[in-house]
Amino acid sequence: MTGEKRRESVLGCLGEVPLSATNLAARFGVSRQVIVQDIALLRAEGKEIISTNRGYILAKSARVSRVFKARHTDEQTKEELYLIVDAGGKVEDVFVWHKVYGKICAHMGIDSRRKADEFMAKIAAGVSTPLKNITGNYHYHTVSADSEEVLAEIGQQLKSRGFLAEGD
Numbered sequence: 539m540t541g542e543k544r545r546e547s548v549l550g551c552l553g554e555v556p557l558s559a560t561n562l563a564a565r566f567g568v569s570r571q572v573i574v575q576d577i578a579l580l581r582a583e584g585k586e587i588i589s590t591n592r593g594y595i596l597a598k599s600a601r602v603s604r605v606f607k608a609r610h611t612d613e614q615t616k617e618e619l620y621l622i623v624d625a626g627g628k629v630e631d632v633f634v635w636h637k638v639y640g641k642i643c644a645h646m647g648i649d650s651r652r653k654a655d656e657f658m659a660k661i662a663a664g665v666s667t668p669l670k671n672i673t674g675n676y677h678y679h680t681v682s683a684d685s686e687e688v689l690a691e692i693g694q695q696l697k698s699r700g701f702l703a704e705g706d
Contacts, residue, residue, distance in 0.1 A: 556593030603682040607703040619654035630680040634673040
């Protein structure tokens with residue numbers, strides 16, 4: 539099992555009942571220290587994991603989230619991100635469905651214009667290209683917000699701008 543798959547599985551095990559690093563290590567056949575490092579990496583991705591004296595639990599989130607299927611050009615990426623954060627949303631991730639590899643997902647954590655600008659600067663500098671480019675501009679974003687109403691407004695704005703792909 540790869541580290542990424544193990545971290546996904548560890549996250550899936552966590553809930554309201556505390557699980558110790560020792561317990562998780564035994565479940566996955568790794569050392570306790572590997573689990574501690576996995577938890578640190580998950581937290582760095584924005585997962586709200588709380589350490590208690592009895593183990594790890596997932597924090598209850600008051601935020602709600604929705605997945606939006608989008609399609610737009612590279613030049614419209616900044617506009618899409620601004621639209622979401624200006625309405626009160628946070629772009630948690632981006633993912634695509636590749637015909638060979640399946641789901642390819644990357645954490646984004648963009649909740650402000652500043653973070654959107656930092657992301658766009660990396661793209662402009664040639665560090666990489668947007669993930670959407672490998673699937674003909676189709677991609678998905680998990681967007682979180684304080685309420686369903688905010689998510690509905692984001693969806694309406696994405697639709698009015700022509701960014702929502704068919705079926706959304």
